Amino acid sequence: MSVLVFTESEEGKFKKIAFEAVSYGKAIADMLGTTVTAVAINSNDTNELGKYGASKVLNVSNSKLDNFNAQAFANVVSQAATKENAQVIVISSSANGKFMSPLVAVNNQAGYVANATNVPESVSPFKVKSTVYSNKAFAITEISTETKVIGLAKNAYGLKENEVSVSSEDFSPELSDNDFNTEVVSVNKATDVVTIADAEIVVSGGRGLKGPENWGMLEDLATTLGAATACSKPVSDMGWRPHSEHVGQTGKPVSSNLYIAIGISGAIQHLAGVNSSKVKVVINNDPEAPFFKAADYGIVGDAFEVVPKLTEKIKEFKAQNA
Amino acid sequence: MKILVCISHVPDTTSKINFTENDTKFDTNGVQFVINPNDEFGLTRAMWFKEKQGASVHVINVGGPETEPTLRKALAIGADEAIRVNTPATDGFSVAQQLSNVVKEGGYDLVIAGRESLDYNGGMVPGMIAKLTGSNFVNMCLEIEVEGTNVTASREIDGGKETLKTSLPLVIGGQKGLVQESDLRIPNMRGIMQARSKPLHVKEPVDAATNTTTVNFEKPAPKGAVKLVDTVEELVNLLHNEAKVI
Ligand SMILES: Cc1cc2nc3c(=O)[nH]c(=O)nc-3n(C[C@H](O)[C@H](O)[C@H](O)COP(=O)(O)OP(=O)(O)OC[C@H]3O[C@@H](n4cnc5c(N)ncnc54)[C@H](O)[C@@H]3O)c2cc1C
Numbered sequence: 127m128s129v130l131v132f133t134e135s136e137e138g139k140f141k142k143i144a145f146e147a148v149s150y151g152k153a154i155a156d157m158l159g160t161t162v163t164a165v166a167i168n169s170n171d172t173n174e175l176g177k178y179g180a181s182k183v184l185n186v187s188n189s190k191l192d193n194f195n196a197q198a199f200a201n202v203v204s205q206a207a208t209k210e211n212a213q214v215i216v217i218s219s220s221a222n223g224k225f226m227s228p229l230v231a232v233n234n235q236a237g238y239v240a241n242a243t244n245v246p247e248s249v250s251p252f253k254v255k256s257t258v259y260s261n262k263a264f265a266i267t268e269i270s271t272e273t274k275v276i277g278l279a280k281n282a283y284g285l286k287e288n289e290v291s292v293s294s295e296d297f298s299p300e301l302s303d304n305d306f307n308t309e310v311v312s313v314n315k316a317t318d319v320v321t322i323a324d325a326e327i328v329v330s331g332g333r334g335l336k337g338p339e340n341w342g343m344l345e346d347l348a349t350t351l352g353a354a355t356a357c358s359k360p361v362s363d364m365g366w367r368p369h370s371e372h373v374g375q376t377g378k379p380v381s382s383n384l385y386i387a388i389g390i391s392g393a394i395q396h397l398a399g400v401n402s403s404k405v406k407v408v409i410n411n412d413p414e415a416p417f418f419k420a421a422d423y424g425i426v427g428d429a430f431e432v433v434p435k436l437t438e439k440i441k442e443f444k445a446q447n448a
Numbered sequence: 449m450k451i452l453v454c455i456s457h458v459p460d461t462t463s464k465i466n467f468t469e470n471d472t473k474f475d476t477n478g479v480q481f482v483i484n485p486n487d488e489f490g491l492t493r494a495m496w497f498k499e500k501q502g503a504s505v506h507v508i509n510v511g512g513p514e515t516e517p518t519l520r521k522a523l524a525i526g527a528d529e530a531i532r533v534n535t536p537a538t539d540g541f542s543v544a545q546q547l548s549n550v551v552k553e554g555g556y557d558l559v560i561a562g563r564e565s566l567d568y569n570g571g572m573v574p575g576m577i578a579k580l581t582g583s584n585f586v587n588m589c590l591e592i593e594v595e596g597t598n599v600t601a602s603r604e605i606d607g608g609k610e611t612l613k614t615s616l617p618l619v620i621g622g623q624k625g626l627v628q629e630s631d632l633r634i635p636n637m638r639g640i641m642q643a644r645s646k647p648l649h650v651k652e653p654v655d656a657a658t659n660t661t662t663v664n665f666e667k668p669a670p671k672g673a674v675k676l677v678d679t680v681e682e683l684v685n686l687l688h689n690e691a692k693v694i
């Protein structure tokens with residue numbers, strides 16, 4: 127018996143979500159009275175995983191797995207789960223995690239709950255809470271199969287240190303040519319910006335900013351905070367900003383620690399995308415803007431005055447606290 | 449090329465979400481149902497395959513009779529035939545089994561589903577169909593071109609996009625990008641008239657396992673009132689000392 131955690135890495139380095147998934151897996155393992163085994167694919171330093179509670183790491187090194195491939199990665203995780211007799215398999219809800227999880231679930235005849243936000247409410251019966259209806263509600267779902275796959279919502283659990291001694295073992299799953307029927311031809315990725323998916327802080331702009339030429343002040347604020355930039359749907363529809371920045375029910379969900387909304391009215395479809403952000407700040411010149419009802423902090427004022435001042439103030443603050 | 453577009457029937461994005469019967473059932477009172485937005489992008493892309501490459505396009509839903517207006521809308525947009533598998537959509541895996549059965553029987557080359565549905569948001573049905581039918585799979589698909597059985601597609605990754613080569617039979621989890629918002633089609637009078645005489649087959653379900661059961665729903669805790677501040681100094685102070693986010 128064990129809890130198996132897939133730990134995602136990029137160019138050999140673990141992503142933060144890998145540590146979050148291990149922290150979460152450790153909490154479930156404690157509830158079940160068992161231990162955590164992590165599967166790491168082409169990762170350099172797997173000892174780091176012990177800090178968050180993995181007692182064993184299955185190390186896979188295979189150059190065919192340098193690029194993510196859902197079918198092959200799912201088969202690696204499935205075989206590891208079988209070998210470890212895993213009761214629960216934890217996979218983060220990143221783009222790659224969501225791609226492979228349903229395949230793992232079918233492979234291992236496991237019930238799958240995506241977007242889990244908490245540790246299970248109970249382990250017998252096994253019930254877990256997840257977001258549904260575009261973050262407008264939660265569902266408590268019972269999984270009745272022997273093996274369970276849980277997709278952990280991003281930033282829902284956080285990192286919890288829980289040092290254990292970790293043993294590491296090489297693992298060579300069997301993969302066939304069929305697993306590589308889908309092949310990556312090219313990757314187009316901005317490397318110098320913080321993405322919405324990884325960001326702790328997101329600075330987002332709406333139609334209130336009047337035009338793409340005014341995004342400079344928003345980018346300054348984002349750079350100062352080490353934040354990602356985002357926008358409302360009309361802003362990306364009008365081509366002021368790329369579609370990848372569109373936040374909301376029909377765009378990306380944001381689950382950052384801090385979301386700063388500037389010149390965004392707070393339509394229900396937009397709010398659905400930011401409900402799971404922890405702290406929301408709204409800057410809007412209309413005190414009646416619906417976003418204020420969903421916010422923690424607000425400034426009623428003209429963005430063109432407030433934003434540059436805020437950036438200056440944060441620079442000062444950072445300088446003092448450096 | 450035979451294309452099957454999976455259509456999930458979901459509450460309109462403006463819907464307020466409520467539950468009844470001790471928070472165990474979704475309250476459909478006053479809720480408008482629509483074609484899941486991700487599926488609508490996929491359906492429009494399928495229409496282009498039909499018009500440019502002579503593909504046939506069928507649409508399918510697993511659900512009760514209440515979903516038929518949504519399927520008729522898909523027919524009015526231009527799909528050739530519709531199928532409804534007559535069983536309530538409860539868990540993703542059981543829905544995927546019903547859909548896979550139809551995919552195998554119908555010999556479809558390309559299955560277009562959505563990245564996720566706006567109700568369960570599981571993002572699990574397309575991947576499960578791929579696995580159950582032994583097809584290739586591209587999730588969060590932004591673009592797709594098919595020549596013979598060769599496929600070039602791109603998908604969203606965290607922070608960018610990736611171009612892939614694969615082949616039919618294929619399942620995709622699609623989204624905006626397959627077509628743009630401005631390409632979406634609103635059914636016209638002629639389409640609506642034609643849809644009335646197009647076939648809508650009702651199929652009885654096959655036996656399927658159910659792995660998960662939703663026990664009950666919860667709504668997020670009501671939010672405390674917003675703290676309005678007058679100056680950026682105060683805001684920075686609160687974000688640091690109270691919210692502890694900077
Ligand atoms: C099917 C469907 C799906 C949708 N999905 C999404 C989605 O996923 N995401 C999304 O965002 N929207 C979505 N929408 C659109 C949504 O309904 C709203 O239209 C949209 O969110 C509004 O964007 P906005 O707040 O930027 O613009 P507006 O509503 O025009 O608001 C602009 C705001 O800026 C303020 N403002 C103006 N000038 C200033 C200034 N100088 N300083 C400060 N504030 C100022 C105004 O007071 C106003 O509140 C969807 C709509 C539909 C029908």
Ligand SMILES: Nc1ncnc2c1ncn2[C@@H]1O[C@H](COP(=O)(O)O)[C@@H](O)[C@H]1O
Nearest residue numbers: 454510537561562564565570571572573
């Ligand atoms: N009941 C259903 N009938 C037909 N297709 C469905 C159904 N449920 C989900 N799908 C398809 O699977 C996609 C992802 O749904 P989900 O896994 O529920 O997030 C949807 O966008 C649809 O294309």
